[in-house]
Amino acid sequence: MRSIMFVCQGNICRSPLAEGLFNHLARQRNLAHAIQADSSGTIGFHSGEAADSRMRQAAQAHGVQLEHYAQQFRPQHFAYDLILTMDGNNYRDVCALATRQQQARIQMFRGYDPLGDTMAEVPDPYYGGRRGFEEVYHIVERTCQELLNRFEEGTLFARP
Numbered sequence: 001m002r003s004i005m006f007v008c009q010g011n012i013c014r015s016p017l018a019e020g021l022f023n024h025l026a027r028q029r030n031l032a033h034a035i036q037a038d039s040s041g042t043i044g045f046h047s048g049e050a051a052d053s054r055m056r057q058a059a060q061a062h063g064v065q066l067e068h069y070a071q072q073f074r075p076q077h078f079a080y081d082l083i084l085t086m087d088g089n090n091y092r093d094v095c096a097l098a099t100r101q102q103q104a105r106i107q108m109f110r111g112y113d114p115l116g117d118t119m120a121e122v123p124d125p126y127y128g129g130r131r132g133f134e135e136v137y138h139i140v141e142r143t144c145q146e147l148l149n150r151f152e153e154g155t156l157f158a159r160p
Contacts, residue, residue, distance in 0.1 A: 005080040011041030011070035016051040020066040042093040044072035058133040084109040087121040113143040
């Protein structure tokens with residue numbers, strides 16, 4: 001079983017969407033036995049809370065249920081095969097906790113987005129309106145599809 005940890009700041013919007021959507025798509029592709037995702041946040045302020053209701057609504061509008069409770073990123077999460085952060089601050093915060101060897105498994109999420117680049121960020125929709133949540137849904141959906149494509153090709157966990 002391979003594993004991915006998605007990380008954002010509070011673990012109530014972007015990373016729980018990535019976790020829920022990735023696992024949903026993996027089940028659709030009959031890959032749930034081979035790969036799984038989890039999520040966490042760099043801060044513990046929202047620990048124990050459900051995903052933001054607006055994010056849950058955006059996901060549900062696309063047939064995805066987010067059954068998630070926020071948790072803070074901890075050193076034991078470095079056991080995941082790949083750690084994908086939603087923005088540059090998340091990336092720096094997680095790297096600051098990592099050993100040099102662990103840093104090799106930390107990357108920016110949108111580095112896998114067919115429309116992004118290695119340092120592109122997933123915008124935080126928390127202070128925005130409904131359109132921002134929908135935009136984040138589409139970014140996360142196409143990026144999760146690409147992650148699963150690469151997993152099926154055998155290139156997702158290949159070392160450069």
